[in-house]
Amino acid sequence: MGKTAPPVRRGRRPMSDRRRALQRLEISRAAIRLFREHGVAATSGEDIAGAVGLSARTLWRWFRTKESCVEPVLSLATDAFTASLGRWPDGRSLDEHLLTDYRAPVDSGPDDAELVFAVLRLSRAEPALRAIWLVVQERAEPVLAGILAERLGRACDDVAIRVQAAALNAALRIATEDIAAATADGQEPPIDDLVERLSAAVRAAGHGVLDRTAHPR
Template identity: 85%
Template sequence: MTETAPPARRGRRPMSERRRALQRLEISRAAIRLFRAHGVAATSGEDIAHAVGLSARTLWRWFRTKESCVEPVLSLATDAFTASLSRWPEGRPLDEHLLADYRAPDGSGPDDGELVFAVLRLSHSEPALRAIWLVVQERAEPVLAAILAERLGRTSDDVGVRVQAAALNAALRIATEDIAAATADGQEPPVDDLVARLSAAVRAAGHGIADPGPAPR
């Protein structure tokens, strides 16, 4: 059952953006570890807050539901991909660039990559977690489109750019989900395996990205 937050209260002094992001990431890690150990239904928002030494009121100020706590860790997967795409050099196929450049999801936590995969394994039986993963993917798509638009000399609302961004986003989702399904819970997959799958998915999705032809008039 999805647990929702009570109405937010006001009056607290705002945190810096960086500190807030780090705190949200720490909550996210704790939530995923609890979900993995005890299940989503058996884990409350209060359990998550207690695990990181916060009040439940603070937790609910930052997250709408207990399931949405997984979002910061999941965002590491899309952040790693967009960072690599932004480093894509001229004259090199994207799939080859990823093989050399892509780095596994990392928020400076020792098991961040595995926590991403843990959520994806849980999402097969937890629709609320699946929904959060799809929201994270949707938010990444305009970022991918902006990077591609700059590279191709087009605008980010160009239909070709948007379709190509969606294709790359789908490649990331499929490769990440495949790795999650292929590894046991608690097992960190080899980085080479992840990168190879991602490169293959991008190669399948990326026809026309390097040389898209003239923009429609």
């Protein structure tokens, strides 16, 4: 007797992690545009799902609340900073390094920087959006600590490493929020303005710990 053929699987193929991340990013962009145009209160989860051609059921599988839809775009800001920190070479201060190295992540779109600023402007009157921004910042902090610990030959739980990571995180938050506040809605500032402000904030946060004289122990 011949072997029985394996059953044919029906239904959709499982989505890859990268495709899922890109889909979440598209949802995030759509949500921010709707929030900016109509306001958070007047925008529903169904509105966001419809803008990207998804069902509301799918949207709620990926996001807890409509406000949490902004998280993937906000994460681009912290991703760019941690990536640049990871490329920081020996013999150069971090603030100087950022001036020439800081750049948008690979998956970033042409208006993603402005979408980040739009969320931060909205967050001044929307506590739920502010909470999401702070959660994104909190998640970035241990990543920063890990990069610093490896560079300086210390443990991630070293109090000096943790404090410095928190200071860098605060520098990123303050610089980004300042640019958002100084920029009109829909207007994206030159990338040089953001980088220069971020570099100045990092220099203020370093207090000499992260200067060119820092070497692994």
